[in-house]
Amino acid sequence: MQKHIVIISKKISGLEEAMRIRRERELRTTKPFRRIPPLRRGKVSAPLSVPDHIPKPPYVTTTLLPELSSEAQIHDSGGIAHMRTxxxxxxRVLDYAGTLVRPSVTTNEIDKAVHKMIIDAGAYPSPLGYGGFPKSVCTSVNECMCHGIPDSRQLQDGDIINIDVTVFLNGYHGDTSKTFLCGNVNDATKRLVKVTEECLERAISVCKDGASFKKIGKRISFQVFSVADILRTWPEVAQSLRVRDKARLEWKPPEGNKVKLNFDGSYGNPGISRIGRVLRNSDRRILGMFSGRIGNENSLKAELLALLQGLKLAKQLGCRHVEVEGDSKVVISWATNSSHTPWTFKRMIREVEKIAKKVEAEFKWVRRSANGLADGLAKQGALRQQLFWAAL
Structure with a gap:
């Protein structure tokens, strides 16, 4: 009986190849690290006492969790001052707790130190008694995600620990946490902590009056699912995006607090149209990028769609004073004066104008040599089965 052999092949895109090369390099150069054994619970001691003269939150006298307020809480200037205090x-308590983190110290010892500092300041340790929680601080070690209970376990060399401090003072809770490294921590774990801190900073940057929780969550997701590591290895990415050194030299960063959006669209002639765009700041740092195919569209619609998607990203990231550059004179002229736009593109141009006004966009035509990264991303889009984009 004759055997049939089936060979399945897959075309790998330039970015995927760059990722594979990077992973292989890391495997060759990364030093092996000692694996930390699974976390085991230690002995939990009795709750610490709080002096009678210190005001306590209402939930202390019950094991039931307090209900969420059904009404919006608006604080006056006095309330905000108490909140800040x-x-x-x-x-301050969190900073002090961080100085105690070292191998052989138990989380119970950290709890005692935190408890004493809080009550010495005339405040109440909020976790104590909340829903029956037995300790004055939360200590989450390694794979314990949050709200870990301090116990007799000693911290080990290579651990990470998140310390969550909350105090109740003048009727208001002050809540903060941070992850600390204990001793010699391996590179992968350091990277985890660093990326998490970057997510926190990005999330805080969008917090303002009227901001939705959804927007905060999106900003965190963008930071986690980014291609920042790939982009730092410029040689591989430059090769995969077919960007020449000349293009890198001709592109000029924006000034001051402005950001620059470069966009490009191309048509297979005949074939699938593809688009690319990239958003960068004055430090040449990439804030977001996009590459993908959009179906059988003409080149002008591809260029216009790349521009529109780029402006949407700038708006989503909260950018202002956006310099927009593209190598299509026609699309740039439509964006600056919509009266000459054909009726088939009027709807898209009106949307461009609407977003451009919000992000205070300025449009400028540039040669393709100064639009190299966006051009490379558009060409890269032809190799991808799915849209690729990331905010960094």
């Missing part, structure tokens, strides 16, 4: 105390 509570938060400042929590921050």
């Amino acid at each position: 509570a938060c400042e105390l929590a921050a």
Whole structure:
């Protein structure tokens, strides 16, 4: 009986190849690290006492969790001042707790130190008694995600520990936490902590009056699912995107607090149209990028769609004073004066104008040599089965 052999092949895109090369390099150069054994619970001691003269939150006398307020809470200037005082105390306690992190120290010892500092300041340790929680601080070691209970376990060399401090002072809670490294921590774990801190900073940057929780969550997701590591290895990415050194030299970064959007669209002639765009700041740092195919569209619609998607990203990231550059004179002229736009593109141009006004966009035509990365991303889009984009 004759055997049939089936060979399945897959075309790998330039970015995927760059990722594979990077992973192989890391495997060759990364030093092996000692694996930390699974976390085991230690002995939990009795709750610490709080002096009677310190005001306590109402949930202390019950094991039931307090209900969420059904009404919006608007604080006056006095309330905001009390809130700030509570938060400042929590921050000081957290900094002090971080100095205690070292191998052989138990989380129970950290709990005692935190408890004493809080009550010495005339405040109450908020976790104590909340829903029956038995300790004055939360200590989450390694794979314990959050709200870990301090116990007799000693911290080990290579651990990470998140310390969550909350104080109740003048009727307000001040809540803060941070992850600390204990001893010699391996590179992968350091990277985890660093990326998490970057997510926190990005999330804080969008917090303002009227901002939705959804927007905060999106900013965190963008930071986690980024291609920052790939982009730092410029040689591989430059090769995969077919960007020449000349293009890198001719592109000029924006000035001051402005950001620059470069976009490009191309048509297979005949074939699948593809688009690319990239958003960068004055430090040449990439804030977001996109590459993908859009179906059988003409080149002008591809260019216009790349511009529109780029402006949407700038708006989503909260950018202002956006310099927009493209190598299509026609599309740039439509964006600056929509009266000459054909009726088939009027709807898209009106959307461009609407977003451009919000992000305070300025449009400028540039040669393709100064639009190299966007051009490379558009060409890269022809190799991808799915849209690729990332905010960094």
